[in-house]
Amino acid sequence: MAMGLLQSGCSVSFARALRSRTFTTISSTVTVPSLKKASQMETRFLLGLSEEQLQQLSLDFGQKSFRGKQLYHLLYKRKVKEIQEFSQLPLEFRNDLEEAGWRVGRSPIHKAVTAADGTTKLLIKLEDNRLVETVGIPVKDNDGSSRLTACVSSQVGCPLRCSFCATGKGGFSRNLKSHEIVEQVLAIEELFKQRVTNVVFMGMGEPMLNMKEVLEAYRCLNKDILIGQRMITISTVGVPNTIKKLASYKLQSTLALSLHAPNQSLREKIVPSAKSYPLNAIMKDCRDYFLETRRRVSFEYTLLAGVNDSVKHAIELAELLHEWGRGHHVNLIPFNPIDGSEYKRPSKKSVIAFVSALESRKVTASVRQTRGLDASAACGQLRNEFQKSPLLSGSIDQESHSEVALAS
Incomplete structure (x- = not known):
């Protein structure tokens, strides 16, 4: 899961394009149509x-x-x-x-659902009547300042079918165009009536399978909507040959790799696509990404009770990370329950033990606070019944533009 690209008269790198405000495609230039x-x-x-x-x-x-x-x-x-x-x-x-x-490239909101913690999930109705989800996450910091994170989708559905993820269970429809990614951020800003400060490509879809449109959206978010590069995170479960390509643009953003297991055998069971991208190869690419960009890689690790959440797994994970160098951080995500899944959320005791095992081996780790669980908007729960089939004409319900608050 887990933002026409810019045109100019000469081919330049994406990094240079960000500095000069000119627009090029990833590999070649095109003419403004x-x-x-x-x-x-x-x-x-x-x-x-x-x-x-x-x-x-x-x-x-x-x-x-x-x-x-x-x-x-x-x-x-x-x-x-x-x-x-x-x-x-x-x-x-x-x-x-x-x-x-x-x-313009702005789509109507089909429905908005708000959780008790203020996290809001939007269903945006695209031009072809398909729905895509985006999530706004408001955060109040200890110093009194506030942040608003937009969790954006890069595809309608997802083809990778990670075993614990609701989005993958809904199937895959198509890639999003760059303006369909950008408009998610604008929709969140409009709903919350404040600027989005952070963007994470962790919504529906695998960003690396739609890299061209994601990078086009990234340029717009950074240069036109004025969201700093270091405030943008690009997530991937790992697609061969794409991490190295992303590193070549030298973006100052965080790469978040959905790891979920400390060894190849277990990872293949949790993430079927891992069969085509061996763990050693993906860890080498992450190490090279850090060396190329000097930006730390964040390893996303969903804790599944009785599957990958033991102290033994934590020790194995620490050894794996140390083997492949520095510049990493582990973001632990206790599993968010979804319908039809055999997985369970780990106990708080198990989570604490996992964190302690990592930290005692000098691996920095944090536990992601679960947000939007009661609105089915938490990580791994981005799913809707229209992922494969578009809405029928005139099927929008009467609450399509209203905010529906859910009790906790």
């Missing part, structure tokens, strides 16, 4: 375009470049959802954009 001659049946999205692109788009439509600056302000500052609501722009320009197939 802005001309009015293009097929009017082809839908294009403004959300995700840089200020420079929006200026060029305006010029292509016979407008002054300052109209692009206005577009940028409307999209990322005022966060307007419909082109016809761009009241600062000439009506002719607005009509031309729509006739050429341009849309």
Whole structure:
């Protein structure tokens, strides 16, 4: 599980693109698809375009470049959802954009469910009537400051089918486009009426199987929505040849690897896709990621009662991490119960013993606080009945735009 990429006249690295605000694809450049001659049946999205692109788009439509600056302000500052609501722009320009197939790229919220702790899960209804989930997690720090984390999805469903994960049980539909990732963050901001400070790619899907769109969304979140790179975490269960590729961009973000077992045999039982990516290979790639980026890797470890939560497993995990060098942290996640699962949540005593065994062997570890459990919005519970089949026309319920508070 577990954010048209930018265009410019020359091929540059993604890291350079972040510094210069130019837009390139991961491996090659493309042209901004802005001309009015293009097929009017082809839908294009403004959300995700840089200020420079929006200026060029305006010029292509016979407008002054300052109209692009206005577009940028409307999209990322005022966060307007419909082109016809761009009241600062000439009506002719607005009509031309729509006739050429341009849309903002914001989708309606199908339903919002809020847990007793304030965590809110949104179901966003996409253009093809499929639903994708995103979660807003508000946190009050001890110093009185507040943070808002958006847990975003990168796919509709997930093809990897980790045995403990609700999303995988729902099947896989398709990859999300970059604007469909970005709009999740904007939806969370709109609901909570405050800025998102942190983004974690830990929602539905495997980000590394949709790396191009994820990196396009990442650029927009960082450069246009102004979320710091170090406030963004990209999670992966491990896809061969992708961690090294991600490291080459030298992003200043945290890589979170869903490990869940200290040895290959047990990991294959919990994470079926591990059969194609041996543990030694994935640990080497994580070590190289740290050496390349100097950013610590976080190892996500879901504790399953009687399966991988013993002190023996903790000792084996510590030995594995020490074997592959420094620059790591273990984030322990007590299993969140889901319907139809044979797994159980470990006891508090087992969790404490696991942490103690790691820390006594000089491995830093933390236990993730369970948030949103009563709204089925906690880690591993992102699931909905429409993952494979889109909504039928007109099937949205009467509460689709309301917030439903659940008692604890």
